[in-house]
Amino acid sequence: MKKIIITVLVLAAVGAMGYTLFSNKKKSEAKTAEISSQMKNDIAVSTSPVKMQMLNDNLSMVGTVLPNNDVNVLSEAQGRITHMNVKVGDVVSAGTIIATVDDELKQAALISAQANYDKAVSDWNRYEPLFNEKAMTSAQLDGAKLAVKTAEAQLLMAKRQLKDTKITSPISGIVSARYIDAGSSVDNKTAIVNVVDISTLKVRINVAEKDAFALKAGDKVAITSSVYPTQKFEGKVASIGSKGDEAHTYPVEILLPNNKNYPLKAGMFAKVDFTSVARTNSLIIPRAALVGSVKDAEVFVVENNRAKLKKVLIGSEAESNLEVLQGLNEGEIVVVNGQNNLKDGFDVKVIK
Numbered sequence: 001m002k003k004i005i006i007t008v009l010v011l012a013a014v015g016a017m018g019y020t021l022f023s024n025k026k027k028s029e030a031k032t033a034e035i036s037s038q039m040k041n042d043i044a045v046s047t048s049p050v051k052m053q054m055l056n057d058n059l060s061m062v063g064t065v066l067p068n069n070d071v072n073v074l075s076e077a078q079g080r081i082t083h084m085n086v087k088v089g090d091v092v093s094a095g096t097i098i099a100t101v102d103d104e105l106k107q108a109a110l111i112s113a114q115a116n117y118d119k120a121v122s123d124w125n126r127y128e129p130l131f132n133e134k135a136m137t138s139a140q141l142d143g144a145k146l147a148v149k150t151a152e153a154q155l156l157m158a159k160r161q162l163k164d165t166k167i168t169s170p171i172s173g174i175v176s177a178r179y180i181d182a183g184s185s186v187d188n189k190t191a192i193v194n195v196v197d198i199s200t201l202k203v204r205i206n207v208a209e210k211d212a213f214a215l216k217a218g219d220k221v222a223i224t225s226s227v228y229p230t231q232k233f234e235g236k237v238a239s240i241g242s243k244g245d246e247a248h249t250y251p252v253e254i255l256l257p258n259n260k261n262y263p264l265k266a267g268m269f270a271k272v273d274f275t276s277v278a279r280t281n282s283l284i285i286p287r288a289a290l291v292g293s294v295k296d297a298e299v300f301v302v303e304n305n306r307a308k309l310k311k312v313l314i315g316s317e318a319e320s321n322l323e324v325l326q327g328l329n330e331g332e333i334v335v336v337n338g339q340n341n342l343k344d345g346f347d348v349k350v351i352k
Contacts, residue, residue, distance in 0.1 A: 043347070045342070050285055050330055065202070067201065072193075076188060077188070079165070087178060100167070106165055110162050113155040114158075116154060120152075208248070235256030285299065289339075290314075294314045302348055312327030
């Protein structure tokens, strides 16, 4: 009886596995048939040719607003935090005491170092007349002089160690983060707070190589933000990178003073208009042709009534058009409507 039950269970398991394999095969065949059917049926799309066109006189790009200075204030002393003097959002000046580390032992060390230094100086003052009277050797006098230098170095170290228990901000700015509370223990290089200086802001963008050579430090630019759509800010090109990235774009940094009436914050997006850049003819495609993001751009190109997916490198943006730096040639036909139903290799039917 037991063998019969085991045999039945084994047969049931084998049957279940066979059914699963058969079901998966049917699903795979159905999926293949669906794709094959789609490829046999021409998908209707709208297209536009890739063409050479003069862009607008202005080069416009979107960048990220960054603080002029962004500093993590670190502890240079080891011990327990006895006082935290700031909170997030506080405005601090350079030299403001952010926090205090327990300094009892450091004060005792300073008192001891000061006493040793005073004794060494006193001994020197007594030994020098004795040496002049030949009552002591030059070696003894040199030893006294060395004792003064050693005590002086120890005194300087003790003063610095006591000073380090007062953790100060190296820059003026706003406390954007606080990592430690009073009572916490810290080591050397423990981050206490983050301070950002946004009195002056930076906007960083990457421009195409031809634009990098058209720009120069000191060029004025117009900056706008979606937060203040009617307000324009004026900035200046501070630096142009000497080394491009893998996409052959070059980093450009723009400085602008923060506006008290229309303040900007670090991390915001900002649109930069370079009015000094003279534009030349460029390969242009409609923005609607883009598949994916501008940084990882692809388009469908129609060749012999079949869709072919191509990677492209996008440059600047001009209204509803995009500049193509790499990946396409003039006269190629790109899909601008209907690409949501496309895959690489699908047959297409171009409609007006």
